[in-house]
Amino acid sequence: TIMEAIEVHLNRGLTEKFLTGKKILISAGPTKESVDPVRYFTNHSSGKMGFALAAEASRLGAEVILVSGPVTLKTPDGVTRIDVETANQMYEEVVSRYNDQDVVIKAAAVADYRPISVYEEKMKKKQDGLTIEMERTKDILEELGRRKNSQYLVGFAAETINHLEYGRKKLEAKNLDAIVVNNIKTEGAGFGSDTNIVTFISRQGAEKEIHLAEKTEIARQLYQMIWTEIRDEQQ
Amino acid sequence: TIMEAIEVHLNRGLTEKFLTGKKILISAGPTKESVDPVRYFTNHSSGKMGFALAAEASRLGAEVILVSGPVTLKTPDGVTRIDVETANQMYEEVVSRYNDQDVVIKAAAVADYRPISVYEEKMKKKQDGLTIEMERTKDILEELGRRKNSQYLVGFAAETINHLEYGRKKLEAKNLDAIVVNNIKTEGAGFGSDTNIVTFISRQGAEKEIHLAEKTEIARQLYQMIWTEIRDEQQ
Numbered sequence: 001t002i003m004e005a006i007e008v009h010l011n012r013g014l015t016e017k018f019l020t021g022k023k024i025l026i027s028a029g030p031t032k033e034s035v036d037p038v039r040y041f042t043n044h045s046s047g048k049m050g051f052a053l054a055a056e057a058s059r060l061g062a063e064v065i066l067v068s069g070p071v072t073l074k075t076p077d078g079v080t081r082i083d084v085e086t087a088n089q090m091y092e093e094v095v096s097r098y099n100d101q102d103v104v105i106k107a108a109a110v111a112d113y114r115p116i117s118v119y120e121e122k123m124k125k126k127q128d129g130l131t132i133e134m135e136r137t138k139d140i141l142e143e144l145g146r147r148k149n150s151q152y153l154v155g156f157a158a159e160t161i162n163h164l165e166y167g168r169k170k171l172e173a174k175n176l177d178a179i180v181v182n183n184i185k186t187e188g189a190g191f192g193s194d195t196n197i198v199t200f201i202s203r204q205g206a207e208k209e210i211h212l213a214e215k216t217e218i219a220r221q222l223y224q225m226i227w228t229e230i231r232d233e234q235q
Numbered sequence: 236t237i238m239e240a241i242e243v244h245l246n247r248g249l250t251e252k253f254l255t256g257k258k259i260l261i262s263a264g265p266t267k268e269s270v271d272p273v274r275y276f277t278n279h280s281s282g283k284m285g286f287a288l289a290a291e292a293s294r295l296g297a298e299v300i301l302v303s304g305p306v307t308l309k310t311p312d313g314v315t316r317i318d319v320e321t322a323n324q325m326y327e328e329v330v331s332r333y334n335d336q337d338v339v340i341k342a343a344a345v346a347d348y349r350p351i352s353v354y355e356e357k358m359k360k361k362q363d364g365l366t367i368e369m370e371r372t373k374d375i376l377e378e379l380g381r382r383k384n385s386q387y388l389v390g391f392a393a394e395t396i397n398h399l400e401y402g403r404k405k406l407e408a409k410n411l412d413a414i415v416v417n418n419i420k421t422e423g424a425g426f427g428s429d430t431n432i433v434t435f436i437s438r439q440g441a442e443k444e445i446h447l448a449e450k451t452e453i454a455r456q457l458y459q460m461i462w463t464e465i466r467d468e469q470q
């Protein structure tokens with residue numbers, strides 16, 4: 001509506017565009033790992049958190065690249081979107097652009113495993129069971145942590161138990177600057193939801209919970225925390 | 236638009252509502268079979284063919300129940316929709332309503348296999364591979380064929396090779412009245428497409444190809460063929 005447009009315009013005026021001049025790459029959504037031309041493995045990621053992060057970064061003035069798995073969401077205004085299907089494609093598109101970025105946020109739920117054999121024709125069903133042998137996909141976040149020079153690197157962890165403990169370990173293990181963790185079994189923090197409840201944990205020692213809020217609001221608060229840390233490091 | 240609404244209205248007037256008084260149940264879309272709270276198996280079915288069949292049956296005057304797996308499509312006007320996620324839920328919702336129906340069309344791409352073990356918590360990844368043991372789901376179409384009394388039962392077969400031969404065999408094996416087969420590797424006949432190219436094969440001996448057309452047009456032609464067969468049987 002016109003009222004909404006005016007409100008967006010006013011909010012833009014009020015919000016300092018503190019990410020102006022910064023290059024941010026965000027990954028979002030699930031990946032699809034084929035078994036055959038019909039069947040595939042995937043996960044419940046809707047891409048909403050990653051798309052909210054991309055939209056908010058663009059509003060805050062950043063130059064945003066969004067590398068997205070298969071989702072049904074509209075590309076946010078001003079954002080360059082690159083669509084991928086598989087973990088391998090996600091790896092290529094993210095890693096090849098890594099050196100140019102100031103901030104990289106890996107919000108995608110990339111498949112950890114994929115079937116070793118992908119059949120060219122649809123498998124015929126048989127009376128008995130079926131065993132699918134899976135292999136690890138390349139660990140994108142680990143690779144980004146290894147190659148990191150000046151980028152501020154943010155990971156996500158969606159867990160069902162011990163999410164804070166797991167998040168702290170992942171922050172160290174993957175050489176991240178920060179990790180955003182949530183328990184997907186908590187009401188309002190699950191996949192597909194328009195809201196989230198997260199904890200921001202950083203290498204510099206922050207551990208801040210962001211209470212139940214719309215994903216766009218979560219994104220705004222995350223950028224404030226990230227930006228505070230980048231400024232502090234530069235001083 | 237208003238023009239479209241007028242056109243729909245005129246077409247309704249022109250088309251004889253030859254399915255008036257008939258009860259039709261249609262299944263559509265894929266199913267999701269969980270590995271854990273995050274990961275699942277599914278397939279590329281978009282649900283578009285099943286939804287087009289439901290919309291067209293409703294326009295032709297039938298009382299329509301649409302049992303749908305997880306898709307992002309709007310419920311057609313006048314159609315009663317029941318949402319399911321898994322093959323097991325699809326089985327329950329379809330089989331329990333079977334006796335009341337005049338025509339049942341199984342357009343859903345129900346998973347043939349599901350993981351034997353479903354983990355309550357998200358699996359942690361390990362350095363090495365992963366083996367997923369799968370078991371057969373209940374064969375819905377086979378069960379419907381076994382329980383058939385007066386229903387006209389239609390199956391679908393989406394194949395990548397030898398689709399006609401496979402369709403003829405499935406028609407016999409599952410005790411169907413007709414089967415609609417397509418080769419999903421043919422341009423314009425794939426999953427997610429708004430068009431299709433199918434062959435209608437019936438127990439009464441019909442074997443008719445419907446050339447590349449919108450799925451709504453395919454649906455209209457299929458009902459004409461189905462209706463002709465039902466009328467012939469009743470005479």
